[in-house]
Amino acid sequence: PVRPLDVGFLHVETVLARGNIHLGQVAAHKHPQMGQITYWTSGSGTYRIEDRSWDFSAPAVSFVPSTIV
Numbered sequence: 001p002v003r004p005l006d007v008g009f010l011h012v013e014t015v016l017a018r019g020n021i022h023l024g025q026v027a028a029h030k031h032p033q034m035g036q037i038t039y040w041t042s043g044s045g046t047y048r049i050e051d052r053s054w055d056f057s058a059p060a061v062s063f064v065p066s067t068i069v
Helices: 015-019
Strands: 036-040 044-049 052-057 060-064
Touching (some): 052 060
16 A cells, blocks of 8 residues: 555555564564454565564465464
8 A cells, every 4th residue: 555554453554664664674573453464575584473483485475363473
C-alpha cells in the first residue's frame, strides 16, 4: 500500500515503511493480539523465531501467530 492501512482487525504496511527505521534489522518482538503475515516479493533474509532460525528467499510468505517472539 501507499500508506499503512489499519482497520482494527487488520494492519497492512510495507516492510520498507519500518525497515528504514530499524536499518533492516527488526528486534525480537511479539504482537499479543494479532498474528503477522509477511509477503516478500524480492530479497532474502533470516527469521529468528523463538529459538530457531529460517532463511528465506523471495518469493516467500510467512505467518507468525500472536504471542510468538
